[in-house]
Every structure is written in C-alpha cells, then in structure tokens.
Amino acid sequence: MGSSLGLCLGKAPTSSQLFLFFAMGTNIQPGTEMEVIVEETLSVGDCLKIMLEKSGLSGDAWHLRKTDWCYEAGEPLCEENATLQELKICSGDTLLLVEGKLPLPGVLKMPIWWYQPRGPSGHWESQDQPHSSSQGNGWRASGTQGAAGHVPAEGSLSYLGDMEISEDTALVDLKFQARALAPSSELAVPAPALLRAWTVESRRPGRLLRADRQQLKEYKLGRRAAICLEPLQEEERLGPQDVLLRTRMRIPGERAYAPAVDLVWDTARGWTAGSLRQKVADLYSLPVEKIEIAKYFPEKFEWLPISSWNQQMTKRKKKKKQDTLQGAPYYLKDGDTIGVKNLLVDDSEDFSTARDDAGRDEQEQLAHGKAGSREVLCAQSSDVVSSAVTPVRPRGPEASLSIHVGSFR
Template sequence: MLFYRKYQLQRPPEARANPRYGVPCHLLNEMDAANIELQTKRAEWDSTNNNFELHLHLGPHYHFFNGALHPIVSQAESVWDLTFDKRKTLGDLRQSIFQLLDFWEGDMILSVAKFVPAGLHVYQMLDGDDLMLCEMEIADGEDLFVWNGVEVGGIQIPTGSDCEPLLLNVLHLATSSEGEKCQQLVESPHVFPSNAEVGAVLTALAVPVGVLFVSATDPAGEENWVAVPKEDLKKTFREQGLRNKSSVLVQDSRDDNSLLLKQGKWFAGMNEINWLQVQNLCELESEEKQVKISATVNTVVFDLRIKAIKELKLMKELAENSCLRPIDRNGKLLCPVPDSYTLKEAELKMGSSLGLCPGKAPTSSQLFLFFTVGSDVQPGTEMEIIVEETISVRDCLKLMLEKSGLPGDTWHLRKMDWCYEAGEPLCEEDATLRELMICSGDTLLLIEGELPPPGFLKVPVWWYQPWGPMGHWKSHPDQRTGTPSPGGVWRAASTQGAPGDLHGEVSLRYLGDLEISEDATLAELKSQAMTLSSSSEFVIPSPAFLRAWTVESQRPGRLLRTNRQQLKEYRLGRKTEVCLELLQKEENLGPQDVVLRTRMRLPGERAYAPCVDLVWDTARGWTAGSLRQRVAHFCSLPAEKIEIAKYFPEKFEWLPISSWNQQLTKRKKKKQDNLQGAPYYLKDGDTIGIKNLLVEDDEDFSTVADDLGKKSQEALRVQSSDLSSHARTPGRPRAPEASLSIHVGSFR
C-alpha cells in the first residue's frame, strides 16, 4: 500500500524515517491487515511450492525375507513421514534425520526405495551432501530407506534395478506324503532377483534335471506353454522377458509328459481340470479316504459337500453337521467354506484339496478364528472358535479362555502378524471384532497380562548398575518366557564397559511393572518406580538421583533426559522397557545435555582408570572443539595438552576426535564439524578415552583387551568365511575409519 504526499509538504523532524507519520489510524489498520494477509499467503505459497513429503523406512525395523524387505512389526511403526524443504541439501536432510532418530548408531545411508510385489526394494544410494534435494530429482512422496548401506539384520542387501526381485507364479506337480508325485498341479509364489539365472527355479524346487516352460499368448489369444531351451537356462530372468506375476511351469524329466504338456499346449492343465479332491476328516471309517468330485466354477459348495458324503459312503446325518475346509500346501486346514458360496465366490481353484470335517460352517454374520496361548506360535497347533462378528473383544476373550481352560482374568488379545509374531494388542475391549476389521481366518494370541486403560502405559522397570559386580544378585529365569523374573538379573557384554576389561558387564535387575499415564512426566515415572517393592533395598534420596534409559536388546539404549517432559513425547510405545541408574548426586539434565562415560588413560600402561560420567552441554554445537574444551575443564588440563577418542566396542577400535577445522587459515571460512554425524556418531552413553599429553604423547588408545577382541573377531570371520565360501563370496572388508587433517597453504 502506497501513500502519496505533496512535494511541497514540510516534514517535521520527528517524521523522518517514520513512514507511518501523519497517516490516519483507519488507513494504518487497513495497511497492517493487508500486510499480515500478504505474509500469510507468502508463507503458504512457500510451503506449497518448496516443501515435499518423504517416507522414511527405518532399516532396524525391517528384515530381509523371501527376496525383499518386510517390516518386522507393522508398516505404521516402520515408516516415518517427514516434511522437508527441497531447497535444502542432502546433508541438511541427513542431519535432520540424525536428530529425529536419536537412537541411531553407526553410518547412515539414504537410498531410494520402491515397493514391488515381492516387498520393499532398495535402489540407488543418495550421494553428494552439498547438492540440493531439488537437483537430485527426488519426487514428492518418495520412499527413502535409512540404513548403514551394507546389511539389514545381519544379511547383506542386494541393491539396484539389476537385482530387482521378481514375484513369479511357479507351477509343478504336487508331492504326496509318501514322496510320490500326485496327479495335481500346485501353484506357489517364488521370488528371484532379476539378474539371477532362469535355472534357479529348478534349484529352488530341488529338481536336479527338469524342463522349464513359460506362459505365452498366441495371436488367437490362447495360452500356450513354451519350453525354455537348455542353453537359455543360463540367461537372466530379465533377458528371458519374465516380469512380476509371470507364470513358470516346472516339469521333472522323470514325469509323464501326458500329465502336463503335449506339443507345447495344455493337455491336462489347470484350465481343463474340472474336479476337486475331498478327503474324509470326520474320524469315521469309510471305504474311500478321498474322492474326486466333478465340478465347475459355478458349483455350489453345499452340492459339492453332499456329493462327497455320498461318494465317501458316509452317514447321511453328516449332511446336517459337516463342512468343507480347504487344505493348504502345508497340510493345514483353513476356514470352512459357507455352503451358499459357489466355488468362484469361495476362490477355490480346480484341482485343489478340501477336507470334509465335522461341525457346521460359519454363517455370513459369524467369524471363524484361530487362537493360541502365548506368542511362541507353532503352525498347526492353533485352536479354533466360531464367534459372531458383532461380539466385543472382551466377550471374545472370555470365550477363548473358557475353551482353552485358562484361569484368571489377567489376559489380553493380540492379533498375529504375517510372520507369526505377536502384533499390536486389541486395546478397545468394548469394540466389536467387525469394527477392528478382524476377518475369518485371522489368528489371535492369548497373552498373559492385563492391558492398561486407554491413555496409560505398562512399563517394565529394571535396575541398571553399569560398573562393578552384582554380588549377591542371582538370575532366576522365568520358565515360561525365558526372561528374568522379578529379582532376576540380565547380564550382557557391556557396550559401554571398561575398554581395558574384555569381560566388562552390564547388569539389569527386574524391579516390576508400572502402570502410568502417557501424560505423566519422566520425574513422575521415577517417583513411582521408587515405590516398587524391589527397589526398597536401595537408598534413593529423591528422583533427581535417578537417570532413566530405555532398554534395547537387554542393554541401556536411549537416554530419557528431561524430567519435565511427558512420556508420550518420548514416543515410548507399548513394548518399551525402562532401566534406572542410581547417581551419586542430583541430576537435572536439559534437552541439550549429553552424558558421556570418560576414561583417563593410565600413563605407561595400555589400560584406563575407572569410568567417570561427564555431562556436556551441546547448546553451542556438537563440535570437536567444544567437546575438547569441556573435557579439558573437567580434567583440569589445558585443552592443547589432551587427546580424546571415542570407543567403538563392537569393533574394539578407538577413533581420535580432532578439531581439524581449527587448522584452517583465518581467511578461510570454517566448516562446522558435527560429532553426531559420520564418522563419530556421538550419542549418550558413549565412552570417551582421554590421554594426558604432558605424561604420554603417543597416538595409541588401544588396550590389550582390544587386541584380543580383534583376534577373536578375525578368527570368527575366517571361520564363517570358510563355512559359507560355497554359497557366496564374503564382502570386501572395509578399512578402519580414521580422522583426516587437511593443511591448506597460502597461494597468494
């Protein structure tokens, strides 16, 4: 908005540099409102045009299974959505992810990933931290895989489009329980890398000598099977033109050709099979154990069942109290098929096997569920129950407890995930199974332990003693779960143990469970933990004398540092456990404070003094210079007379921390180093070795225990290499990380 004044108008001194002078109030208000609206629109435009959303797939939450990556728990817990400015660099993105994932350890590599029918596949790695994201052709909604660039869960991951996994439908003759080939084709999915040889299909099915046929469509639209020449078995799947969902037929050279193919076309193929096989599973004797029933896709299941009863020569009374259940390739009985369905509606394929079983099939308003006790699920050991889909979770739990004969009411239900592991609990006990999208065929797990009310967490609490022996504490493993019972102890090789002691231990003693609101603060959790009966033997003056960590892999993981922060802000989740460490004095950590375990090098010895905790305020940055100054002040030594290094216990290596940017000339713009990033990845609980250069000036930080540890690792690596040499060649070992100092001279 512009305001015009007469040129001849004399401006008083107080009007200088004050463009609002003399302007009526109503115009000023109108101008301010217009400016605020303009700023809002500019911010919205900037956000719309320069921000994009990224889906971060966290490597530790995935495992490599059946040729692709799959989430360990659920897709929701494995993927984090991040909105980011695409004008920033890849380095900025990596740093933001580091701050978001404060539990991350080691290298962090960002790679483009995509979902394929087989699962998640990793493609190219993003490189060039100085490049802006908009220059790297990263699309809005891109999937990025966050990992160490080498392996996931101990398995080396193939990357790139060349080895993209293909999901193929493989057909072959079924094998009976006696090991003989049946007159029935079985279709099963298999995953192979695109760059694998086509002959890998024969290896996967354990067919030493066989013939492969691929599906092809002739100009008339009919499906034909074309044999793959023997010399083409060395070609890759991609060279052979196979794609996802392509069909491959495997024929053992010993099979009767008339059963499968004749002149390259179906002879008795899947499209011409017009029967289903029904087995007698009613525990009643009959002349026939199984019969073939002719049918079409429009045959009603009830008619098929009645015909099977007649041909099996069973009692007519079974017509009122029996059902047909599909049998999968592992011999497991699946859900009963409703009588009113046609074979097409029931998705039953011609040539498949069904079992005639006692009991009625569920109606359209009922659910057929499998359930079992505990999380250690063994396929085939599940119990079965039919319930109304409108039944509540609470009532369903009662029915399952009655059927399994379990006493008590301290149980809850969890839905089993796709890899036979316990998933999320069914917390809404008043909700119906239909509302929770429970379907027929799902497996529910009866887990001991009562669920906390909505908005509450049930947190197992452990006592953590990082240094020193446990003395009279003994381990009493619980026979049912295999985990220590209250009063028991976990002992594990210390991740922050004494570097000079190869056998340093971390001890965790179970105190009990806390039921606490998600809105409670960390200080309130500590206070309630002090009321547990098992903690009464410890002298704890106040909650400020306790330090809290999450428990990950039976070790302290993430530090919970801010006492006033609510538990829900820590994103603990329903499976998180917490351990408490007793301190010698009160501690109130701020959000920028980092706790490090410092060890002073003993002069003339390859060993260290006992650990002393150091609290470092990183408000001024995670720089090496800042850490050096803090350590020097802590040790009462000049900063230039000490050397510090971070210990990597998994490698038995020390990495010196040097302020290399201090060596640049004053005219050169200094680049800010960040110890959170590569190669240090500094975090709470890390061990920092300190060397006094006044009494010792060599560069060695290692100990005798480190030498022994490296030799042990090398022996294990060689042994593992020998065992797996026939399967694959071990990857090239990486060189040890080392600090780098660059001296730039003056060229003026």
C-alpha cells in the same frame, strides 16, 4: 508348472474370513503354532475367546499381541472392541496369547530396572557378583564381565518390578513411586532428585528422560517401554542443549580403561568435534593437542576416533566441512561412552580392549554359522528341485517392445 501345493484339512476361508496362526507366550518354538479361521469383522475380544477355547485355557488374564518383523512379540492389541479388519490383521499373520491383563486406557504398565554404572568401590561390577531378581527371566546388561577397568562402558541392571501408572503422571512422581519397589535390604534408593531416568533399549540405558515435571505421555514412551533408574551423588539440572556423556581414560599399556566419569557437554555452539575435545581436555586437565578421543559402539565392539574436522571433495573445489557429531558416522547422544587417550604417556593407535576382540570374534563365528546354515538349506532345496522331474518349457520367440508416450504440452 513346478509349483508346490499343500493339502489342508477343513474348508477354505471365504473372502470375508481370515486364516490366522497363534501361539502361547512370547518365545515361539517352530511347529507349535495353532491355526484358526475367523471372520474379519470379529472383535479382538471375541477372537481372544476363540483362541483361548482352542488352546484349552480359561480366565480373563490374557491378551493378544502382534508379532513384529523378526517374529517376536510386538504391540498388544489394546482395543478389545475393535475388529481385526480395523487393526489391519491379514490372513497368515501370527498372534500371540500372552498372560496378563492389559492396563486400562491411559495407564502404562512398565518394568522398572535399577541401573548401577559403578560398584560401591567406584569400579564396575563383575558378572559373577550376587544378583537377585523378582522375575524368573531377569537378565543383566551385557558388558559386565571381567575385572574392574577392563569393561568398556556398561553397568548392571537389576529388575525392581512392574509398575502401573497413569500417562498423566509427572516423571518425578514415577521416581517417587518406584522407590517402593526396591527391597530396602538390597538397595538404598535416594530421593527422586538424586535419580536419573532412562528408557531401556537393547538391554542398556537408551533415551534420557530429562524434565522431572513433564508428564509421561509427553515422552511418547509407548506400551512396551521399560524404565531404569540411576543413582546420583548430587542433584543435576540438564539444559536442553546439554549432552550427558560417559568419559573413560585409557590406562597405558593395559588395553583397559579407568572407571567412567560423567561429562555434561553444552552444545549451544554446535556439535563439533573441536568443542568436545576441548571439553574433555578441560575435564582431565590436559592440553587439547595431547589427547585423542573415540566413541564406543557396544553393539559392534568398536571404537570410532573423533577427529577435529573432515574434508569433503566436490567436483569444483576442495573445502573444509564443519563437522557435526549429531549425524553420521558418530550419531552422538546421551549416555554414549567416550574413550580418552593421554598422548603424553600413551602413543598407541588402538582404543579397543581384550573384551572387544572376544566380542568381535564371537560375532564372526555367529555370522559364519548363519551363513553355513543358509548354504545347507540352499543345498537341500536344490536337491529337492533337481529330484523332481519337470519338463523344460521351450522359450517363446523374442518380440520387439514399443512404448508410446503421449504429448502433454
């Protein structure tokens, strides 16, 4: 009673068939999906042919991708001979027809980006500086707006090109081959030893790839990985216990920061706040009790002060707990930005910048907009339900519930 049914043209799928949606490209517009009914024992290659024929497309430069939980392009279906059933494709799933041939097994096809944390003058590059990209949809990392010194922690990303490379290739060989992608007129790419390699996550450098002699397959990059290369002034050798951080000294009275300085922190003695504070104090030649430090969370536009220790209340007693920055709430890792405040000249409690205020305001506006949209949809849904004349079913009499538990002795 009260259910809604839809009348669809065509025969219903049998128990051995799948009802699938599919769309072209990775930017799905609502209402543009097409439908197809196929056998669950059909191979990925044959399913691709059926979808191409129904779309009016031809050629072999296409492949299928799943959609992830947020309805965006996910992992490609690489095994063309595998059946839909083996790959756990279910009725109602949406597949994407994406242009481009899949690389051969054991070969990675990844975009290569150029990461420039500072401009030639040592300042952060501005968003309105010229930027060229060989991709039509090239993007630039967020956080490069405004004048130099007012940007919290970001640099710029420039697209160099796609590279097909074997999983057995060492990281140093990837750096060497990537040099050929950079236009000589735009970028002076140094030797492989003067390049850092990062994965690209959320449009910014993510995981630092350390060992040059390690094979790419040992990093477990996945088929959607992207790599960005960062130039260095001198060769560096990071140990397994070293963490690379970006430290930025706050400019008193300006709500701004000086250009970033790289800090290599040896965590062999532990991921403690006291150890990090001492390392930062040594870097800037300041007394450790005269500095305050905070980690920057760019996705939230927030700074979290790092104290020397925290207290944990227990039922029995109050005790000091050895802090670790590797876990909650800091989750410190390579590439994180650490703001530094010199208490000798700056006694304010605020670490944020004007750009942080603008970013948080924008996030609040987006959240209010989504909430308003949900309220409108709920109101429309309630109007539809109230307009339908559905008899109210009388409630049945309440009955007692008995649970019998067997003896397992």
